[in-house]
Amino acid sequence: MDSFHDVRFPVRIAFGATGGPVRRNEIVQLTSGAEKRNARTSQSRRQYDAGTGIRSVEDLYQVMEFFEARRGSLHAFRFRDPFDMKSCTPIGTVSPSDQKIGTGDGETSRFQISKTYGTGADAYRRLIKYPVAGTVVVAVDDEERALAEDFSVDPISGEIVFLPDAIPGEGAVITAGFEFDVAVRFDTDQLSASITSFQAGHIPTIPLIEVL
Known part of the structure; x- marks a missing residue:
């Protein structure tokens, strides 16, 4: 794979992530009222939000450092799927x-x-x-x-x-x-962080998408 860094997203943060497989199906309602359904892709593609795994300022810094090292969405990397690994x-x-x-x-x-x-x-x-x-x-x-x-x-x-x-x-x-692991990339080129309380960090969303 082009532009792949063989490093893993911080595991402790990954285990607090949400997400899973996404299917792309096309559903057309016919004039009879019946549906015609077709799979647009043969493989599912996983999407995650790692923002829910942030618990501290240290977590926040780790993610921002990782984001910068990957140049945002430019380079893919390993991700430990918390539900299927x-x-x-x-x-x-x-x-x-x-x-x-x-x-x-x-x-x-x-x-x-x-x-x-x-x-x-x-x-x-x-x-x-x-x-x-x-x-x-x-x-x-x-x-x-x-x-x-x-x-x-x-x-x-x-x-x-x-x-x-x-x-x-x-x-x-x-x-x-x-x-x-799953190969993913950041599905954004911007991270918006905030300090919610003493020693607590927060990033509303950290979208990740699988790279097939």
Whole structure:
């Protein structure tokens, strides 16, 4: 991604943020009164407001310093989604069997990590980028593989890359567990801050938008 800084927005502030996935659907009412609905995009796009995470003057300064270093909306960065940041539930423990990410053919060495929401024909598969270093665990046919010995992880693209001697065989099921960040940018070029009381800071809104 162009103009991406591989740094994370302050985590403590991020965990007080609000927001989540946004879908863009087009709904047209026909002359019969029925509706025709179409998805304008295949992927959801997340939006957040980190202003609700500000608790102190120190928090306020951290955000303003971070904002200046990113040149406002110019550079994207990592953000810890407080509601969805693992291959399992937010309070669960990551396991190498959490998500199926592919099936081996004896030749393919690269597999994109992903997270599936729902089941069956209606399931939505979200491609995951920006895994958190040291959190990715992988299994092939339920046998856990070793990082560095069997595979590596691209920290930006989220691809699992198997070493030549560890490439999954024909029909082997590859699964993975992981923690991940979301690439976002500031959706504004201005921050308006105020001091609400002694040692308390406030920024009414800090809009962030996912960069796909």
